[in-house]
Amino acid sequence: MQAQLFQSAPINTSLRLDPRTKLLMMFILSVIMINGDIRGKAVYIRLVLAVIPFILLLFSGRIKASLFYAALYAAVWFAEAFLVYTTSGAANILIVMLAGMVGRFIPCAVMGYYLMTTTRVSEFVAAMEQIHMPRAIIIPLSVMFRFFPTIAEESRAINDAMRMRGIGINSLSKNPVALFEYRLIPLLMSIVKIGGELSAAALTRGLGGPVKRTNICKIGFGVWDFCMAAVMIAALAAYVLIQRGTL
Amino acid sequence: MITLSNVSFSYEQGEQEGCLRDVSLTIQAGEVILLCGESGCGKTTLTRLINGLIPHYYEDGKEISQLPLYETAKLVGSVFQNPRSQFFNVDTTSELAFGAENLGYPVTEIEQRVAQTISEFQIEPLMERNIFRLSGGEKQKIACASVAVCTPPVFVLDEPTSNLDAAAIDEIRRLIGIWKSQGKTVVVAEHRLHFLRDLADRAVYMRQGRIERIFSVQELKALSQPQLEQMGLRPLWLENLTINRDPVHGTGGSLDLPRLFFSHDHRETPTLDVKDLNVPAGAVIAVIGHNGAGKSTFARCLCGLEKRAKGALQFHASVMNAKQRLKNCYMVMQDVNHQLFTESVLDEVLLSMAEKDETKAEKILESLDLSHLKTLHPMSLSGGQKQRVAIAAAIASEREIIILDEPTSGLDLRHMREVAQNLRRLAKMGKTLFVITHDPELILSCCTHLIQFENGKVVLNEALDARGAEKMLHYFLDAGKKRAEYTEETI
Amino acid sequence: MDNKLNAKDLINVGLFTAIYFVLFFVAGMIGYIPFFMLLLPFLLPLITGIPFMLFLTKVKKFGMVTIMGIIISLLMFATGHGWPVLVTGIGCALIADLIFKSGEYKSWKKTVIGFCVFSGWCIGAMLPMWIMRDAYFEQMRAGYGNEYTDTLMGLMTNWVFPILIVLLIIGGIIGANIGRASLKKHFQRAGIV
Numbered sequence: 042m043q044a045q046l047f048q049s050a051p052i053n054t055s056l057r058l059d060p061r062t063k064l065l066m067m068f069i070l071s072v073i074m075i076n077g078d079i080r081g082k083a084v085y086i087r088l089v090l091a092v093i094p095f096i097l098l099l100f101s102g103r104i105k106a107s108l109f110y111a112a113l114y115a116a117v118w119f120a121e122a123f124l125v126y127t128t129s130g131a132a133n134i135l136i137v138m139l140a141g142m143v144g145r146f147i148p149c150a151v152m153g154y155y156l157m158t159t160t161r162v163s164e165f166v167a168a169m170e171q172i173h174m175p176r177a178i179i180i181p182l183s184v185m186f187r188f189f190p191t192i193a194e195e196s197r198a199i200n201d202a203m204r205m206r207g208i209g210i211n212s213l214s215k216n217p218v219a220l221f222e223y224r225l226i227p228l229l230m231s232i233v234k235i236g237g238e239l240s241a242a243a244l245t246r247g248l249g250g251p252v253k254r255t256n257i258c259k260i261g262f263g264v265w266d267f268c269m270a271a272v273m274i275a276a277l278a279a280y281v282l283i284q285r286g287t288l
Numbered sequence: 289m290i291t292l293s294n295v296s297f298s299y300e301q302g303e304q305e306g307c308l309r310d311v312s313l314t315i316q317a318g319e320v321i322l323l324c325g326e327s328g329c330g331k332t333t334l335t336r337l338i339n340g341l342i343p344h345y346y347e348d349g350k351e352i353s354q355l356p357l358y359e360t361a362k363l364v365g366s367v368f369q370n371p372r373s374q375f376f377n378v379d380t381t382s383e384l385a386f387g388a389e390n391l392g393y394p395v396t397e398i399e400q401r402v403a404q405t406i407s408e409f410q411i412e413p414l415m416e417r418n419i420f421r422l423s424g425g426e427k428q429k430i431a432c433a434s435v436a437v438c439t440p441p442v443f444v445l446d447e448p449t450s451n452l453d454a455a456a457i458d459e460i461r462r463l464i465g466i467w468k469s470q471g472k473t474v475v476v477a478e479h480r481l482h483f484l485r486d487l488a489d490r491a492v493y494m495r496q497g498r499i500e501r502i503f504s505v506q507e508l509k510a511l512s513q514p515q516l517e518q519m520g521l522r523p524l525w526l527e528n529l530t531i532n533r534d535p536v537h538g539t540g541g542s543l544d545l546p547r548l549f550f551s552h553d554h555r556e557t558p559t560l561d562v563k564d565l566n567v568p569a570g571a572v573i574a575v576i577g578h579n580g581a582g583k584s585t586f587a588r589c590l591c592g593l594e595k596r597a598k599g600a601l602q603f604h605a606s607v608m609n610a611k612q613r614l615k616n617c618y619m620v621m622q623d624v625n626h627q628l629f630t631e632s633v634l635d636e637v638l639l640s641m642a643e644k645d646e647t648k649a650e651k652i653l654e655s656l657d658l659s660h661l662k663t664l665h666p667m668s669l670s671g672g673q674k675q676r677v678a679i680a681a682a683i684a685s686e687r688e689i690i691i692l693d694e695p696t697s698g699l700d701l702r703h704m705r706e707v708a709q710n711l712r713r714l715a716k717m718g719k720t721l722f723v724i725t726h727d728p729e730l731i732l733s734c735c736t737h738l739i740q741f742e743n744g745k746v747v748l749n750e751a752l753d754a755r756g757a758e759k760m761l762h763y764f765l766d767a768g769k770k771r772a773e774y775t776e777e778t779i
Numbered sequence: 780m781d782n783k784l785n786a787k788d789l790i791n792v793g794l795f796t797a798i799y800f801v802l803f804f805v806a807g808m809i810g811y812i813p814f815f816m817l818l819l820p821f822l823l824p825l826i827t828g829i830p831f832m833l834f835l836t837k838v839k840k841f842g843m844v845t846i847m848g849i850i851i852s853l854l855m856f857a858t859g860h861g862w863p864v865l866v867t868g869i870g871c872a873l874i875a876d877l878i879f880k881s882g883e884y885k886s887w888k889k890t891v892i893g894f895c896v897f898s899g900w901c902i903g904a905m906l907p908m909w910i911m912r913d914a915y916f917e918q919m920r921a922g923y924g925n926e927y928t929d930t931l932m933g934l935m936t937n938w939v940f941p942i943l944i945v946l947l948i949i950g951g952i953i954g955a956n957i958g959r960a961s962l963k964k965h966f967q968r969a970g971i972v
Contacts, residue, residue, distance in 0.1 A: 047378075049378040049379040049417075049418035049419070049420070050379065050416060050417065050418055051416055064857065067856070067857060067859070068856075068862065071856070071859065071861045071862050072862055075861050075862070075863075146859070146861075149859035149860070149861060150858070150859040151859070152859055153857060153858040153859030153860075154859075156857055156858075157857075157858065161379065162377070162378050162379070162382075163377065163378075163379060163381075163382040176789075177784055177789060177842065177846055178846060178849060178850065178853075180786065180789040180790065180793065181789050181790070181792040181793035181796060181846055181847075181850055182793065182850055182853075183376070183377070183793070184376075184789070184790050184792075184793025184794055184797070185793045185794070185796045185797040185800070185850065186378060187375075187376060187377065187378055187793075188793065188794045188797035188798075189797055189801070190378065190420045191372075191420075191797075192797060192798065192801050194372075194420070195626070198621065198623065198626040199626050199627075201588075201593050201621075201626075202621060202626045202627035202629075203629075204593065204614060205591060205592075205593065205614060205617075205618065205619055205627075206627065206629075206639065206640060206681070206685070207614075207615065208629065208639070221826075222629075222961065223629040225829055225830075226629070226829075226961065226965050227625060227626055227627075227628065227629060228798075229798065229829065229830060229833060229966075230625060230667055230965075230966075230969065230971060231623075231625055231626070232794055232797075232798060233794075233833070233971060234373075234625075235370075235372065235373040235794075236790060236791065236794040238368065238370055238373035238374065239373050239374065239376065239790060239794075240786070240787045240790045240791075241341055241368070242366070242368055242373070242374035242375075242376070243376050243786060243790065244341070244357045244358075244361075244786055244787070245339050245340065245341060245357065245360070245361055245364070245365075245366040246361055246365075246366075246376075246386060246387040246390060246434075246435065246438075247357070247358040247361035247362070247387055247390035247391050247438075248358075248376070248390050248786045249357075249358060249390075249785055249786030249787075249789075250356070250357075250358025250359075250361070250390060250391065250392075251358070252358070252390075252391060252392035253392050254389050254390055254392060255388075255389050255392055255393060255394060255395055255398065256389055256395070257381075257382075257385045257389065257395050257398050257399055257402070258382065631964050631965060631968065664968070665965065665968035665969045665970075666969075667965070667968075667969035667970075667971070668968060668969045668970045
């Protein structure tokens, strides 16, 4: 597997969303889910929202992951609706804590997984430019995405070298600090060196000039974006009304 | 037109390497200029002057030293040595557009420019790809294409072929040819001269920060091999190379690989399938073949880094599986930075010893001319010194089989010869060496045996005598063209 | 000196953020074991000490540390760690940056303090546990009555929070010192800083 956040090659999906929509959905989802109401009408809003990452995963062809998520969430739902009231003692506390944690974080984590696996780096950067994120954020952000795979490559090579020289968990179990040092120091040295060369190359290609950058990556809102945004905003509105007691 | 008049320059730390002394040079528009000379002669510094990284020069009457870098970017396109460190994006299409985006060109214009560059350079198959999955040669092609999108009048290339194989070098030659035909000014700093001899208009020979001589292309081609060597330059004609070493006698016995099989998870690299490979023990074995032919996979499997590789190595009456090979083989990596861990050269050697023996370590350091550096941090050394430290660690580990992955990439004649000398020294100790290389000169100066890979299989395995040398040179002369035809067919 | 961040500064921010984030993930892996999750504020500064101290040698201008914090929070948010991390991430980084700046990016004492503060962003990733706790127990009280709820609340008491802060400070001090030691031992001798 390629160690990177976001994708580098085009993605085939029947349900294409703009990265901005995904971020909005992420935000609303995290606000409502983390509060995690288990009583009252808000429960139904949580249920509706929990279904959304499932649909998104399903449509982007990650069927296995979507079914796994559905099963997990169903279990949590079952636990919160029944088990909490019928068990007692340590088992009860365990169930309450586990269900509480999983129920709150898993939908967000799955949404995060969806965001990462269906968005290209260039799309994400374009979205950041569209929402007028300042350049001082966008440049380091793109550099970071570019460096994740580099870090993976470099640390793989260092790992090989360590294995070949017989420096491993066995020989250094007495001295874990040295093991950490051997892994990290050459990695940092390489990365700093590559960073220096990258800076030079980027500067000769006009990065950092005063002109406004353009971006050829095409992003835009479609029908699905409006549908999803509508559902999310409606859910948020309903949630707020419920919290205030008006609904 | 580019004019440099009486330029002197030195780097901050007062280093002698790479400074310029009173350099004057005029380059006409549309010329292809080859900058040559030993490492540290100031070639790279000169390229940095032209591309504005070091400000101090003139073009179109505008004084570039006063132009900020993003303005220079419109005038000069730069390609650097390391294919891995000069791209900014993770996918090829964004990378091509990157420069033009920075200059703020309108989107439709950028798309048009990108499309034109793609068709000129014939790189459609590389589009919409993850750059991290490309080979070094492909990355370098993308680097050339992405500076071409901005259509600057001047291109500056700093050792663009250091890390490339023969086929990829041929591709770079083709791209420079396209620029030449478009009337662009091209300045190339290079150690490898042969691929430029029919492209360059003039060659600037530098020494110790000065321009020693400027050759016309006729004068350059007239230089004999001994003259070139005298100047510390690599050959202009690979055809003229001859075997250049003392006969080395093997230790007797052989290394046998009845079978070595390894299949990758992803399909891009071919399955390695070596059958009945015998090579003499104690030989210096050159491993050649195109990028992606399986040389690196072979090396990784041979020294046991790929656990899933099937097959055993028979050597000196012992049969070694992957795990045992990992303890008996040593690889000196192409990027030696990855395998230096400690805080001093001496510690680095001691780290390799099962029983720490400082006197022995000092002896090894002395044999490699490293004694005076023993207290220094390995990372503070030059590339060649680092490589020697890695070799010292290999000797200290007392392993019998040593694999070197492209030990001379990007080296000038003098440093290449140093490497060759070190390899001969290892051979004298009775080690068996596998040298993965794209450098025919290195092979002729120290290797005694030759194996060639193609599509994961060994297609040639013979002693490197006069006949073997001829076959080897034939491979390097043909490699470029064959591969180019091959890729066009597959498209 | 030009105080505006140039492209080179921004590239440095980007690559050190990448390393920082990767190491955070290493620490976070351990954090998925529930008990160890409480150790995250200790482990994070411990592990990230070396790259952060190296990063600070490249920082001479205000803003670089803040940007690092902003990017970390954005990423944490985008990977589903909840919104509170946006607040702590940006807040801690900004305060840390101000502390570093007040020492002109040289004072060792302020470096250590700033590093502890900066590492405090990770509390934000754990904050939902506290936010949700109160809301959760309130509902529970309505469902089960006081006695049961109080027992449960006793297990997740408020004193955990100050413990996290203490862990954070200890981890920060050790991490910063490891970082400084390895700068001396390796990076200065190698001529990188």
